[in-house]
Amino acid sequence: MYRTRIRYCGVAAETLTIDLGDHRGSRSARAEELLQQVRRGSSVRPDRSTQVWPVLPALAELLPDGGLRHGSTVVVDRSPGLALALLAGPSAKQAWCAVVGVPTLGVAAAAEAKIALERLALVPQPGQRWSETVAALVDGMDLVVAAPPARLSPRETRRLAARARDRGTVLVALDRWDGADLRLSAADGQWEGVSAGIGRLRARRLTVTVQGRGAATRPRAAQLWLPSQHGEITTAEPSATPTALEATG
Amino acid sequence: MTALRTAAVWSPDWPITAAARAGALDDPDVPVAVFVANRVVTCSAAAREVGVRRGLRRREAQRRCPELVVLGHDPDRDARMFEPVVAAVENSCPGVEVVRPGLVAVASRGPARYYGGDAALAQRLAQEVDVPVMVGVADGLLAATLAARAGTIIPVGAAADFLSPQAIEALGRPELADLLRRLGIRTLGAFAALSARDVTDRFGTDGAIAHRLAGGLDVRPLAARRPVLDLTVTTDFDPPVQRVDTAAFAARSLGARFHEQLASHGLGCLRLGITARTTKGAELIRTWRHDGALTAAAIADRVRWQLDSWLTVTGVQDENDGIAALTLSPDQVVPHVGHQLGLWGGSGETDERADAALTKVQGLLGPTAVVTAVLDGGRDPSDSIRLVPWGDPREPARIPPRAPDDPPDATPPWPGRLPAPSPATVFTTPQPAEVTDDAGHVVGVTGRYAVTAPPTWLSLDGVRQPIIGWAGPWPVDERWWDPETARRRARFQLVTGDGAGLLAVVDGGRWWVEARYD
Numbered sequence: 001m002y003r004t005r006i007r008y009c010g011v012a013a014e015t016l017t018i019d020l021g022d023h024r025g026s027r028s029a030r031a032e033e034l035l036q037q038v039r040r041g042s043s044v045r046p047d048r049s050t051q052v053w054p055v056l057p058a059l060a061e062l063l064p065d066g067g068l069r070h071g072s073t074v075v076v077d078r079s080p081g082l083a084l085a086l087l088a089g090p091s092a093k094q095a096w097c098a099v100v101g102v103p104t105l106g107v108a109a110a111a112e113a114k115i116a117l118e119r120l121a122l123v124p125q126p127g128q129r130w131s132e133t134v135a136a137l138v139d140g141m142d143l144v145v146a147a148p149p150a151r152l153s154p155r156e157t158r159r160l161a162a163r164a165r166d167r168g169t170v171l172v173a174l175d176r177w178d179g180a181d182l183r184l185s186a187a188d189g190q191w192e193g194v195s196a197g198i199g200r201l202r203a204r205r206l207t208v209t210v211q212g213r214g215a216a217t218r219p220r221a222a223q224l225w226l227p228s229q230h231g232e233i234t235t236a237e238p239s240a241t242p243t244a245l246e247a248t249g
Numbered sequence: 250m251t252a253l254r255t256a257a258v259w260s261p262d263w264p265i266t267a268a269a270r271a272g273a274l275d276d277p278d279v280p281v282a283v284f285v286a287n288r289v290v291t292c293s294a295a296a297r298e299v300g301v302r303r304g305l306r307r308r309e310a311q312r313r314c315p316e317l318v319v320l321g322h323d324p325d326r327d328a329r330m331f332e333p334v335v336a337a338v339e340n341s342c343p344g345v346e347v348v349r350p351g352l353v354a355v356a357s358r359g360p361a362r363y364y365g366g367d368a369a370l371a372q373r374l375a376q377e378v379d380v381p382v383m384v385g386v387a388d389g390l391l392a393a394t395l396a397a398r399a400g401t402i403i404p405v406g407a408a409a410d411f412l413s414p415q416a417i418e419a420l421g422r423p424e425l426a427d428l429l430r431r432l433g434i435r436t437l438g439a440f441a442a443l444s445a446r447d448v449t450d451r452f453g454t455d456g457a458i459a460h461r462l463a464g465g466l467d468v469r470p471l472a473a474r475r476p477v478l479d480l481t482v483t484t485d486f487d488p489p490v491q492r493v494d495t496a497a498f499a500a501r502s503l504g505a506r507f508h509e510q511l512a513s514h515g516l517g518c519l520r521l522g523i524t525a526r527t528t529k530g531a532e533l534i535r536t537w538r539h540d541g542a543l544t545a546a547a548i549a550d551r552v553r554w555q556l557d558s559w560l561t562v563t564g565v566q567d568e569n570d571g572i573a574a575l576t577l578s579p580d581q582v583v584p585h586v587g588h589q590l591g592l593w594g595g596s597g598e599t600d601e602r603a604d605a606a607l608t609k610v611q612g613l614l615g616p617t618a619v620v621t622a623v624l625d626g627g628r629d630p631s632d633s634i635r636l637v638p639w640g641d642p643r644e645p646a647r648i649p650p651r652a653p654d655d656p657p658d659a660t661p662p663w664p665g666r667l668p669a670p671s672p673a674t675v676f677t678t679p680q681p682a683e684v685t686d687d688a689g690h691v692v693g694v695t696g697r698y699a700v701t702a703p704p705t706w707l708s709l710d711g712v713r714q715p716i717i718g719w720a721g722p723w724p725v726d727e728r729w730w731d732p733e734t735a736r737r738r739a740r741f742q743l744v745t746g747d748g749a750g751l752l753a754v755v756d757g758g759r760w761w762v763e764a765r766y767d
Contacts, residue, residue, distance in 0.1 A: 080674055080767060096603040103677050104676055104677060106630055106674055107636075108672075110622075112669050117623065118643060120622065121607050122620050122621065122622065123614070125618065126618070132613055133614065137606055139606050140603045140606020189748045189767065194718040195718050197703065198720060199720050227669075
């Protein structure tokens with residue numbers, strides 16, 4: 001009697017018991033069975049829900065896991081700039097990102113957010129085949145940013161979220177997604193740096209609120225500079241004194 | 250084992266000859282140069298006489314030769330126009346292999362005996378072709394190619410001595426040559442003197458192939474046995490392929506499949522046989538050769554070039570004809586397992602996974618639906634970005650390639666570009682808007698770029714909002730020398746009452762919102 005436990009990526013996949021005593025004559029059949037079981041065991045995927053993509057420090061303070069959990073679904077409300085800021089951390093760690101159905105995306109802003117453009121694929125007009133496109137990208141990319149069409153059915157929503165969970169891909173939906181793990185919304189954006197005819201847009205103060213499910217039901221909010229005067233994304237001090245900035249512009 | 254006796258037929262400055270044959274040049278004797286990103290890559294003999302050289306900037310080249318005709322780089326045209334030359338060489342020798350547009354190789358032992366010696370064969374080949382060519386005969390493709398540049402014949406067994414003093418760049422592997430040069434290895438002889446085992450350890454299969462070539466040997470002994478596998482890949486087209494762009498996409502997917510199949514057996518191929526069957530039943534065959542295993546992209550390029558030349562120059566006869574089936578078959582299979590990563594990076598597993606997914610989406614939506622962006626020169630947010638279909642080379646069209654000693658994130662200055670931060674939303678078509686002053690009059694911009702009144706109200710999409718901050722007008726006066734395309738605009742940055750930032754322009758007295766800083 002042999003007892004073997006197959007481990008794969010730290011997960012106990014299957015415990016199998018093989019009795020070699022009964023079938024002395026058919027060793028190859030036993031070996032074949034053993035091989036089958038090993039294969040079955042190996043096909044179990046590693047548990048990705050514990051892996052997290054790092055994000056910029058200012059955003060990490062707000063997110064429940066300190067980053068984007070693999071396979072999670074995130075909604076970013078009313079701010080393409082915030083969605084780009086979210087991609088910056090993973091992109092620096094060689095993640096592949098795709099943006100689907102956002103023909104208006106300002107790619108220069110993505111480059112300024114330090115997203116590696118060579119690993120940022122854009123599908124501006126998926127048209128009628130939105131779901132197929134997103135499904136194909138979820139299979140291959142690490143993060144997929146998608147603007148869902150108005151007529152997306154709840155069934156399709158669930159199917160894509162499940163696919164993302166299975167593949168370990170982070171799905172970032174713009175503006176709406178039912179049953180998302182996390183919701184980031186931006187409000188009270190205030191641009192600074194211009195006054196009557198002089199200066200230029202330099203920095204923006206933005207309130208970002210994060211609300212999740214489970215342990216993160218209570219919303220967390222913070223004021224961020226997105227971007228700051230130096231083009232970075234940092235946490236802003238709660239008391240706003242925009243006059244100092246206007247003076248420099 | 251010495252290498253196979255090979256004759257190389259090389260056409261100098263092929264891109265220029267190709268352009269002349271394609272009708273892109275009126276007078277073939279004027280000085281001509283082909284530029285990529287503002288640098289000369291090829292120039293004609295007339296241009297060389299007045300001092301134009303490879304690598305020269307366009308401005309400098311035009312200073313040395315004001316009447317210089319500037320041509321764009323077009324690898325597809327080069328390949329397309331080469332097909333008749335290959336066919337002409339094939340008239341006198343069987344078994345022609347295309348190495349790249351401008352260079353073909355022939356196994357010359359048989360033909361040389363038939364025509365009465367290497368010199369007679371070289372003369373015969375040069376006469377057969379209707380473009381100026383140089384012919385070289387030597388043992389092995391590398392030596393033959395270098396001999397063709399000098400137009401000489403290297404006697405049997407003398408290839409290693411001929412190769413030894415040549416610069417390491419002659420291998421045609423820029424990354425490897427660069428690295429070897431930094432390691433102090435400057436000639437093929439010095440590289441060949443290294444132990445084959447050390448080279449294989451460090452540089453993998455491709456390095457080992459390069460090492461054998463440098464020593465004047467053949468690549469083939471790497472293949473211990475010939476696998477009895479059917480590795481050909483065939484696809485049928487219904488409807489038949491008639492357009493070049495459809496052919497290009499077919500080439501990519503078939504090339505990827507072919508490469509994947511070879512790679513799954515741990516193999517690479519040195520020769521690629523491309524066979525097409527036309528709707529009218531004609532069979533077209535061409536062999537491409539490359540010393541070293543071809544990558545998926547290199548296979549796709551060669552298939553595309555070949556289909557392009559068959560579709561537009563020879564092979565396909567009229568509008569009703571098309572390519573109905575395409576077969577890729579490997580010839581001279583070598584084991585290709587030593588994919589060594591490290592010294593100059595390489596593609597990982599995730600890159601391949603991403604590439605597969607993006608290619609699949611291209612299959613769904615069409616090849617141009619999936620793009621990546623390259624930063625380019627331009628004044629507007631939409632101009633400063635160039636979108637490149639997935640799989641095409643990511644090169645900016647307007648700014649020159651970065652020099653090796655530049656810092657990695659340096660972009661050259663572009664006067665008139667908007668300062669950072671850039672808008673996160675750039676409208677595909679500018680949104681009509683109206684900006685008024687306190688009295689309700691539309692704000693205008695004078696010929697001297699001054700506002701007629703301070704802007705205070707913005708109407709966009711039927712919503713009226715106060716303007717709490719504005720900057721501008723910033724003049725954009727483009728192409729003023731050409732009345733057809735001239736554009737004169739004034740740009741503003743506006744901050745509305747809710748704190749949102751907008752990029753607005755005044756063009757011909759009307760206001761447009763081009764982008765939103767959100």
